[in-house]
């Protein structure tokens with residue numbers, strides 16, 4: 147897969163004759179501004195061209211009558227120490243450490259998020275909890291062997307019932323597609339190794355770790371947040387860029403990019419008065435949506451590339467901001483709305499992100515988030531209707547009364563979420579392959595690379611692209627914020643372009659891209675001995691207790707109680723068909739069931755592993771034969 151590693155970059159800033167030509171950066175979101183900031187540190191001048199009248203992109207902060215609103219709440223959290231250093235360097239003391247609380251609102255009740263099993267079961271009530279436990283046990287014993295969809299992935303870890311209550315509605319609100327059509331890779335990326343057992347362990351032991359010992363992203367309980375919202379970070383960054391001699395031009399959408407002989411020569415921006423201006427540069431970094439970039443190239447790319455550009459899909463986003471005349475509504479930073487009766491997907495309480503987000507601390511500012519499609523009935527509804535909808539839904543959810551909501555406004559954001567559908571990967575490949583040939587163009591950021599990622603990823607692509615401008619050879623498509631880039635930034639990896647071009651790191655891998663061995667290992671699956679032991683233990687204990695209890699209750703007085711069942715006393719020490727015996731039997735059957743299940747899982751796993759090895763050996767022999775006989779895959 148090609149990347150945008152810069153080719154033919156000069157060695158450093160001082161020996162470059164073209165230094166007078168600026169680097170043109172398209173977009174003043176986190177990626178573009180970080181790139182410009184890094185360029186200024188490297189002694190290069192950047193001209194940032196921004197379509198909107200405000201910086202920050204999706205991480206902007208808007209203001210309405212002194213109240214501040216994010217596009218979604220923006221947590222500043224990263225495992226990449228260089229990104230955190232940048233945040234602190236840019237904002238200093240204005241970066242607050244904030245506690246995280248976010249819960250799920252479902253049918254009038256608030257549930258802890260991340261899910262805490264005991265809390266969830268308590269909230270759902272006894273009957274629903276029994277179904278939840280049974281459906282979890284069913285998932286353990288009869289899991290989906292092939293986890294190809296989001297639904298499979300979650301049901302295997304939480305059971306059908308919990309999936310329906312806590313995952314399905316919200317996910318479908320966000321993405322607008324059934325969970326059975328969303329790829330499993332998304333679940334594993336976002337929910338990581340969290341499952342009911344890990345969550346239970348976390349609830350009991352307080353350990354927020356995955357099976358591999360990694361901190362589970364969903365469980366992070368503190369984050370950094372600028373006093374005046376994420377926009378403060380990007381406004382300050384823009385002013386630092388300008389102080390260093392750069393230029394950040396608002397209301398300057400790039401409408402065309404001219405290219406000649408494999409180089410971008412200049413870009414054309416449309417000014418607010420409708421006139422056009424040409425901006426030339428030596429290097430070009432683009433954080434605008436990659437498909438739009440391709441469609442704005444002049445001369446245009448071949449039809450195949452334009453078709454790929456039109457294939458990429460997005461989810462759009464509306465925030466209905468409401469001001470409520472009450473000093474405290476709920477303690478969460480945000481609430482996920484799972485209730486299927488309302489359209490709103492999530493509600494932000496900005497005052498809980500930072501007290502300075504509100505103009506008047508006797509009031510509260512909420513952001514109701516609607517996940518939409520540009521052009522649909524919500525997107526095209528007039529603002530007053532959307533504010534009215536928001537008011538109705540807040541009242542229906544019981545969070546405030548009609549009379550308390552004093553004011554409201556609406557913010558629409560296009561292309562808030564790049565969609566990973568069945569067609570995106572090949573479209574992206576086509577686009578990248580064709581654009582790889584431009585030696586002075588790099589695509590950075592979320593929509594710039596069509597990656598559903600956070601600010602830290604966007605920023606890292608900007609940092610590495612800036613370094614490529616002065617001679618480094620980073621593969622910006624390989625940025626992975628799951629690991630720390632500190633060392634690589636001190637000593638940039640020298641990756642040959644050919645290797646990067648052949649790499650398959652563009653998007654999260656699908657099963658088809660995994661090695662045969664891993665594919666087979668996945669297809670065969672593994673039983674978790676603790677889980678199977680636990681499941682059989684619970685079932686055996688419960689069955690014996692129930693059978694004994696029923697016999698004790700229903701045996702008429704004076705008659706011998708359960709003579710046949712009492713024979714189990716030969717196997718369970720101290721067991722008899724009595725109330726005392728029911729509890730002795732419960733404990734012993736649970737232990738016996740656990741040991742039996744644990745052993746069974748071990749035996750099945752070993753047999754499966756042996757079968758896997760046998761299959762691999764056969765395949766190896768066959769492919770060796772194939773090579774000898776000139777057979778090609």
Ligand SMILES: Cc1cc2nc3c(=O)[nH]c(=O)nc-3n(C[C@H](O)[C@H](O)[C@H](O)COP(=O)(O)OP(=O)(O)OC[C@H]3O[C@@H](n4cnc5c(N)ncnc54)[C@H](O)[C@@H]3O)c2cc1C
Pocket residue numbers: 172173174175176177178195196197198201202203204205217218219220221222223398399400401433434435463562563590591592593594599600601602604
């Ligand atoms: C609801 C929501 C919640 C989020 N929560 C978090 C969070 O908690 N933590 C976190 O770290 N991240 C979060 N993110 C992700 C974060 O917003 C993005 O990762 C980040 O903004 C991406 O930065 P970017 O610069 O790549 O893209 P953008 O922010 O999209 O910036 C791109 C910029 O390019 C401009 N542009 C586009 N076309 C043109 C053109 N033709 N000419 C000139 N300019 C153009 C746009 O106007 C925009 O300003 C969230 C995102 C959303 C939507």
